[in-house]
Structure formats: C-alpha cells, structure tokens
Amino acid sequence: EAQVTQNPRYLITVTGKKLTVTCSQNMNHEYMSWYRQDPGLGLRQIYYSMNVEVTDKGDVPEGYKVSRKEKRNFPLILESPSPNQTSLYFCASSELAGGGETQYFGPGTRLLVL
C-alpha cells in the first residue's frame, strides 16, 4: 500500500531532551516536507527536501533540523525541544517538487513538550 508513515504517533518529552520523529514513504517520491499544525494557524511548512541531500527551510524552521540521506526517509530532529514546539506534526511527500503536485500526508505525530 502506498503510504507515508511517521513514528512515533504520540510523544511526551521534557524541555531540552533531543528527539527525532521519523518519516518514510514507499512511493519513490522526490519531494518531502514537514508541517506543523496549530489551532487557527493551519499547516505551516517547517522544512522541505526536493531530493536526496537537498533540503531547505520553510516558513517556521527555527528549532528544527532535517536530513535526507535516502530518498524514502526524511527525519525531523528537535535538538533542544521547548514548550512552544508542542504541536501536531505532519510529514508529506509528492512525486515531484512544485506547487501543482498532490501531497500525500502521514498520519501525524502529536508532540507535547513539558
């Protein structure tokens, strides 16, 4: 089944404790992206990757890191999480980069930073 998977689905952590949220897609998509969803703000892009070893900042990149060593994986790293990073996170992928491509979203990771 074609899908985007994320792990973990739920995570409670404390301020400053490094964490990684994994994202994997099995559709051989070139473009991958991370979003955070907050009430009243919709989906805001954190980072995106147009292909392996190519990543760039989205609208809200502060406090986050990403890497794209393999085409299928695009982990999101929070080196020192803070309470304002409490949010619902989505990974997405599309066949190609570009605004006209359908994006396929993972099921989401709900993060609480205490």
Place this chain on the structure above:
Amino acid sequence: GENVEQHPSTLSVQEGDSAVIKCTYSDSASNYFPWYKQELGKGPQLIIDIRSNVGEKKDQRIAVTLNKTAKHFSLHITETQPEDSAVYFCAASNSWGKLQFGAGTQVVVTP
C-alpha cells in the same frame, strides 16, 4: 509570498444541507488550488483541486469554483452526510512554489 485566508473557521450544517467554504489568496501568480480534508486522527487528504485555466470543477457531491479576478475560490459540498464532518483546508501555489494553506474550517454535520 502567498497568503491564504479561509472562512468560516467553523461550520455547522444539518444533514442534507449544503456547505460552502471560502478562501482568498494574495499572489496573482498562483495557479493551483487544492482542497484537503482531514478526518479526526488522520493526515490531510486531497479531495479536489482546480487549476487557473478553469472556473469550476465538480466531483459527485463536491465542487470547487475559482474567480481569478477577485482572487477567491470556494468549496461546495451538497447533500451533506455525517461522514463529511472533518476539517477542510484550502491551499494555493504557483507552478514553482510551495503550497500555502489556509487556517482550516471545522465542518460538523448534524443528523
């Protein structure tokens, strides 16, 4: 950059009635306008999209209209059913850029 505004933020409709969600965008270069539906506990999923070379597109009970002059586009759901209850996001982009999403509309269909 692109800015997308979406209204209303919540919408309650009786089953069988129609629902309309409206979005405006700021960048005249935008030419792709998708709508995503997010069910509880799931990621958003594309339900319909429209490109700037057409004014309306329909798929069964859902339709999208685009007014390029006014820079607004709308989602219409007819004969609403309980399974239409979800959060709906509009988005806009140009050919080379990234999608910019609206803030979302929580639709509740009451029996």
